[in-house]
Amino acid sequence: MYKNLQPLQSTRHGQLRLNPEGGYAYAGQENFAPVFLQELPNLVREYFICFPNNQTDLPHVLLGFVNDKNAYVSPHGQWLGSYVPAYLRRYPFSLARGDDQASDTFTVALDEQADCLGGDLGEPLFTEQGAPSEALEARIQLLKGIEAQRQRTQEAVREIERQGLFKMEQLSIQRRDQPVANIGGLRMVDSDALEALDGEALKRLQSLGALELIHAHRLSLSNLRVGLLAGGGSHTQKQKDPLAGLSANQLFGDDDLQFRFDH
DSSP: OOSSEEEOOHHHHTTOEEOTTSOSGGGTTOSEEEOOGGGHHHHTTTOEEEEESSSSOOOEEEOOSSTTOOTTBOTTSOBOSSOOOHHHHTTTEEEEEOSSTTSOOEEEEEETTOTTBSSSSSEESBOTTSOBOHHHHHHHHHHHHHHHHHHHHHHHHHHHHHTTOEEEEEEEEEETTSOOEEEEEEEEEOHHHHHTOOHHHHHHHHHTTHHHHHHHHHHGGGGGTSSTTTTOOOTTSOOOOTTTTOOGGGTTSOTTEEEEEEO
């Protein structure tokens, strides 16, 4: 997603402007995005929340079944869902850790090749005095919030791991006449292991927000059958009655979409 990430400097980037109408073409090839505990109420309505085995200790949302194609981004760069994950909204900015990886010191960086930077449109990044503009300050606050949420969310995921609730799965998906898409390396919550936990373990999961994350993960499975992942319409389009013309056995999902998890 990032092409040329550089430390943000008023002397180097003082003339740049941020165009908020730049769209989301930069995320058009993303198949996954990390997400955080605070986002769960918004995510569970339209995304499948899972746990890729990618060493980040963060839950992710699945953005597309086809490699390098984000089902939530239109060919014109429009976001088709109703909620954009914070990890993607932070672009073209990011927090870069200092040379000492053990330090909590970060530097704000930006992608100098981002299409939403430059030109005469949008808000300047810096004032004439070289101070961060309101637009930049808002992005910096978002970055700080993401970092705080990252640590909380990682602790919740690590507790799920410590309780032995993860099992490795491969997701196989087929829609209509399309080839089967296989997504491996997914950690899913084992329902049997969850039900076997005692009260103390459940209490610890609850205290860390991990239990809420588990419930959101399980509820979000329905989004593999409905909405954008399943080939449904976007939230930005005017929708007709979603039940119109459906028979009784079609009301609870798309019969043309099949998915399964294999150990």
